Amino acid sequence: MDIYQPIKLPCGAVLKNRLAKAAMTERFSNGDLKPNQKHNILYEKWAQGGSGLLITGNVMLQAGHLESAGNVVADNDNITEFQRWAKSATSTGHHCWVQLSHSGRQTSIFNNLRPVSASNIKLKKLGFFAKPRPLKEEEILMLIDRFADSAKLCKEAGFTGVQIHAAHGYLVSQFLSPNTNKRTDDWGGTLEHRTRFLLEIIKATRQAVGPEFPISVKLNSSDFQKGGFNEEESLWVIKKLEALGVDLLEVSGGTYENAEFLLAGNVRQSTLKREAYFLDFAQKVRKESSIPLMVTGGIRSMEFCNQALKDDLLDVIGMARPYLLYDDFATRFLARELTPEAFTIRTGVKALEDMAEAGFYNLQLDRLGQNLPVRLDYSAARSALHLIKHEFVKAMANKFS
Ligand SMILES: Cc1cc2nc3c(=O)[nH]c(=O)nc-3n(C[C@H](O)[C@H](O)[C@H](O)COP(=O)(O)O)c2cc1C
DSSP: OOTTSOEEOTTSOEESSSEEEOOOOOOOOOSSOOOOHHHHHHHHHHHHTTOSEEEEEEEESSTTOOSSTTOEEOOGGGHHHHHHHHHHHTTTSOEEEEEEEOOGGGSBTTTOSSOEESSOOOOOSTTOBOOOEEOOHHHHHHHHHHHHHHHHHHHHHTOOEEEEEEOTTSHHHHHHOTTTOOOOSTTSSSHHHHHHHHHHHHHHHHHHHOTTSOEEEEEESOOOSTTSOOHHHHHHHHHHHHHTTOSEEEEEOOBTTBOHHHHSSOOOOOOHHHHSTTHHHHHHHHHHOOSOEEEESSOOOHHHHHHHHHTTSOSEEEEOGGGGTSTTHHHHHHTTOOOOOOOOOOOSOGGGHHHHHHHHHHHHHHHHTTTOOOOOOOOHHHHHHHHHHHHHHHHHHOSOO
């Protein structure tokens, strides 16, 4: 087994190889929450790279509940723009799936001064996030339908699958975690009740898209916080997802309060165990479940990829940042012409590290979306400031927040 082998998913869809571009929020929209030319340029370029799977960045369910002020919303009014985007993204016959998400309490004050969540637990993050109000039951049911309707819209637009974002502390992850879900009704308390929102989303989405359309879930192995969603709970959830026929599970970890998925280690070519942040957990998943498994976070070398596939530790290799360090990452990586360099961007101020990291890569996304080459000489401080300014300016332009 190696990275060039196809994989057939439970729904029957086939990925032509095992390399997947993991989701990276594009932040491209300008006030109208619609995909635009930058999305088309970027995804056409990535489609040409030959990755078996591209997963879009967060696409949101509703205006006002944005993970970034530059997000797009899967809405019937935007179907023409989604069709153009899907056409570019699938132009070479590879899969492109839309990541569907609701930001919940991780919606910044630039976008919403009264976000919603499972409960009223405020995010502790530099004062950028307001205290959320708990969702009412009728709102929870409406959001489940919204996930399903959005997935249907993505299918109708020409995308070839969807991924439900249940990781990184966004709304579904807020329901899963005992730290953020303090509800005493059937949507909180026991693990079974905390998982209900996710499972109902999967059931409704399957109903909406039919049996042959891939549905993936991105799930935290753990929140990496005391009292949070932990590995044991995650393994229990995974068995439920497998029983529902989820086509690809992507494992990651962390939340905005502890961005383990971005900062878990220095990127380096290294031993099998040290290269992938979540490999230990993946091995536990493998023991307990046969759900197709994608692992993302820190993976860089072809040597690692092929060894991990050969040893049957995972099924699909997820990579994100390397796609933004080179103009044509996947083409050269798959041709064995490139091992991504060890690249880190740090301010030295703990509270700002994830912003510098996200800001730096957002600058690269913006360049690639304009057909400009990547440029790696932005400083950490400039990158962090870029992100804050970008979010503020775009939020002011949004008509809907
Ligand atoms: C700029 C940027 C944006 C990201 N946006 C998303 C996102 O929209 N959804 C998501 O699930 N993960 C997102 N991530 C996390 C990546 O999908 C991935 O889990 C993380 O970068 C670790 O993989 P890597 O070491 O290969 O970069 C983002 C990461 C970066 C760098």
